Amino acid sequence: MLTVRTLDVAYGAVTVLRGVSLHVKEGEVVAIVGANGAGKTTLLKAITGLVRPRRGDVRLRGESILEVGTARIVARGCSLVPEGRQIFGDLSVRDNLLLGAHVQYRRGKAAEVRADLERILGMFPILGKRSGQLGGTLSGGEQQMLAIGRALMARPTLLMLDEPSMGLAPLVVKEIFNVISTISLAGCTVLLVEQNARGALKIAHRGYVLETGRIVLEGSAEDLLASREMQRAYLGRDVNLETARVTT
Amino acid sequence: MHLNRYGQVGIFMASAAGLQLAAVAAGRGFLLTQMTMSAYYTLAVLGISLLMGYAGQISLGHAGFVAVGGYTSAVLTTLDLTPYRAQPLVAASQGLGLLLARPDLYGGELLVVQPLVACILAVALATLLAFVVGIPVLKLKGHYLAMATLGVGTIVYSLALGTQWLGAADGISSVPPFPLPFGASVGGPAGGRVVNYYVAVALLGAAMLLLLNLVQARVGRALRAIHGAEDAAAAMGVDTASLKLKTFVLSAALAALAGVFLTHYNGGIGPSEASVMKSVKYMAIVAVGGMGSLWGTLGMSLALNFLSLRGYFGAYDDVVFGLILVGMMLFAPEGLLALQPRRALAALRLRLRRREDGEEPR
Numbered sequence: 001m002l003t004v005r006t007l008d009v010a011y012g013a014v015t016v017l018r019g020v021s022l023h024v025k026e027g028e029v030v031a032i033v034g035a036n037g038a039g040k041t042t043l044l045k046a047i048t049g050l051v052r053p054r055r056g057d058v059r060l061r062g063e064s065i066l067e068v069g070t071a072r073i074v075a076r077g078c079s080l081v082p083e084g085r086q087i088f089g090d091l092s093v094r095d096n097l098l099l100g101a102h103v104q105y106r107r108g109k110a111a112e113v114r115a116d117l118e119r120i121l122g123m124f125p126i127l128g129k130r131s132g133q134l135g136g137t138l139s140g141g142e143q144q145m146l147a148i149g150r151a152l153m154a155r156p157t158l159l160m161l162d163e164p165s166m167g168l169a170p171l172v173v174k175e176i177f178n179v180i181s182t183i184s185l186a187g188c189t190v191l192l193v194e195q196n197a198r199g200a201l202k203i204a205h206r207g208y209v210l211e212t213g214r215i216v217l218e219g220s221a222e223d224l225l226a227s228r229e230m231q232r233a234y235l236g237r238d239v240n241l242e243t244a245r246v247t248t
Numbered sequence: 249m250h251l252n253r254y255g256q257v258g259i260f261m262a263s264a265a266g267l268q269l270a271a272v273a274a275g276r277g278f279l280l281t282q283m284t285m286s287a288y289y290t291l292a293v294l295g296i297s298l299l300m301g302y303a304g305q306i307s308l309g310h311a312g313f314v315a316v317g318g319y320t321s322a323v324l325t326t327l328d329l330t331p332y333r334a335q336p337l338v339a340a341s342q343g344l345g346l347l348l349a350r351p352d353l354y355g356g357e358l359l360v361v362q363p364l365v366a367c368i369l370a371v372a373l374a375t376l377l378a379f380v381v382g383i384p385v386l387k388l389k390g391h392y393l394a395m396a397t398l399g400v401g402t403i404v405y406s407l408a409l410g411t412q413w414l415g416a417a418d419g420i421s422s423v424p425p426f427p428l429p430f431g432a433s434v435g436g437p438a439g440g441r442v443v444n445y446y447v448a449v450a451l452l453g454a455a456m457l458l459l460l461n462l463v464q465a466r467v468g469r470a471l472r473a474i475h476g477a478e479d480a481a482a483a484m485g486v487d488t489a490s491l492k493l494k495t496f497v498l499s500a501a502l503a504a505l506a507g508v509f510l511t512h513y514n515g516g517i518g519p520s521e522a523s524v525m526k527s528v529k530y531m532a533i534v535a536v537g538g539m540g541s542l543w544g545t546l547g548m549s550l551a552l553n554f555l556s557l558r559g560y561f562g563a564y565d566d567v568v569f570g571l572i573l574v575g576m577m578l579f580a581p582e583g584l585l586a587l588q589p590r591r592a593l594a595a596l597r598l599r600l601r602r603r604e605d606g607e608e609p610r
Contacts, residue, residue, distance in 0.1 A: 050483070071490075091469065098466075099481075102466065
């Protein structure tokens with residue numbers, strides 16, 4: 001569904017992504033994990049046209065979307081839940097959701113929006129309770145639910161999430177990952193960018209590890225979770241050290 | 249109170265009628281002149297309210313667009329085309345009924361462009377200018393529009409001031425009235441004051457309906473989203489560059505329309521209409537009326553423009569509006585109506601404390 005080929009992105013003289021290639025198949029959940037500053041957010045921004053890559057290509061269903069522009073990419077069914085949630089604090093929860101349906105209105109499907117709104121409010125009961133409240137008054141977890149719900153209002157076929165677990169309590173993180181699994185089961189392809197490697201890989205089919213702008217590892221989620229390198233770098237275990245201690 | 253926009257505009261029209269009756273009943277019908285002018289200025293201010301209060305884009309050159317509208321229509325309705333009668337363009341226009349022969353002050357006859365045609369051309373020119381300025385600038389994020397429009401305003405002002413056939417410092421006078429159906433007209437003898445007032449109020453009401461219709465639905469949400477976070481708005485599928493451009497062009501067109509009617513009403517226009525201080529004044533009014541509050545802006549604009557036109561601020565007019573702008577930005581960036589004194593005080597205290605701690609004040 002989505003193919004990224006040898007992508008280079010630079011901010012001025014600083015090269016952030018070097019030769020990144022990856023693909024996401026229809027119906028998959030793909031996780032991109034990596035530490036702070038690895039280039040995860042930049043990768044999503046490049047895919048959605050928010051930053052212009054220096055080299056390489058991004059294809060959605062075989063068509064290059066490099067020159068398409070963010071608004072049109074969203075209209076083609078590729079929605080982003082941005083880093084830091086980016087809730088519109090001055091708008092009500094309801095208006096935030098309706099804003100997510102912007103492309104649905106443009107597709108002339110205003111009639112479906114009302115049903116979608118009910119569906120999303122049902123999916124996140126807490127949003128239903130707070131639908132008249134300003135987005136800025138919600139807690140972090142609620143805002144994340146709102147950001148996801150808002151993206152779903154566009155009826156995407158590919159949902160990209162940028163660090164949905166950031167800054168949330170462990171219980172809420174669990175809930176968010178459950179929601180993402182549910183969305184995937186409902187037939188939506190998911191590209192998930194996370195620092196929380198364990199949580200992300202647990203719900204993903206496949207994963208990529210991004211390190212200082214390069215893909216250093218890729219494979220099925222189980223393989224990645226089990227791999228030594230992965231455990232050392234991202235899961236907080238130094239396997240070499242542990243085995244060393246056992247042998248001495 | 250949940251009135252739909254028609255109800256709201258109805259109440260506005262009724263209040264405007266009440267004011268007119270009160271002014272006449274008090275024997276102060278002459279006040280209607282300034283109320284009418286204030287209404288036309290408000291038309292321009294409403295466009296800026298959409299641009300600044302909703303989309304978060306700052307323009308420092310809307311007086312330039314008012315002047316482009318006013319001057320275009322003034323030139324076209326006063327320039328005598330009789331000597332050019334033989335030229336194909338002039339002849340064709342006359343054949344199509346786009347021109348009008350009218351007597352001049354000295355009993356001779358002038359051949360000029362029909363006011364309605366001149367008005368359409370004036371608004372079209374301002375729209376075109378807004379497109380030319382807006383297309384490159386609004387692709388960028390940030391306050392580049394403020395700089396570009398500041399330039400446009402200054403250029404229009406200098407051109408108006410320095411061009412002989414635009415009347416230089418004197419401007420253009422003896423602009424004819426703008427005829428309307430049913431014998432009404434914009435401008436003309438002082439006896440038509442009441443009719444003129446209602447024409448202005450009706451135009452304002454119509455503009456209000458259009459703008460409320462825009463902001464109360466999808467477009468309004470998208471504009472506020474751009475104001476809040478442009479990238480996030482784009483991620484919602486909002487074509488931010490195009491929407492910002494459309495808003496800017498619409499506001500420029502409204503400003504030009506205001507300029508056209510103001511010029512016909514006053515019977516002339518001068519270069520001061522294009523001055524940057526006028527643009528600052530419009531911006532100050534939007535700020536005090538409330539960012540994102542069309543009705544607040546409408547009320548404030550009618551009141552402040554009226555006071556200013558009546559000369560209540562005297563020689564300090566520019567100072568008053570400058571102070572209003574600075575004061576609003578410091579203490580109530582959301583506008584007076586959104587002001588909650590206790591919260592504002594708390595915010596001020598926090599700001600002072602931050603400063604003491606040596607942090608950057610936000």
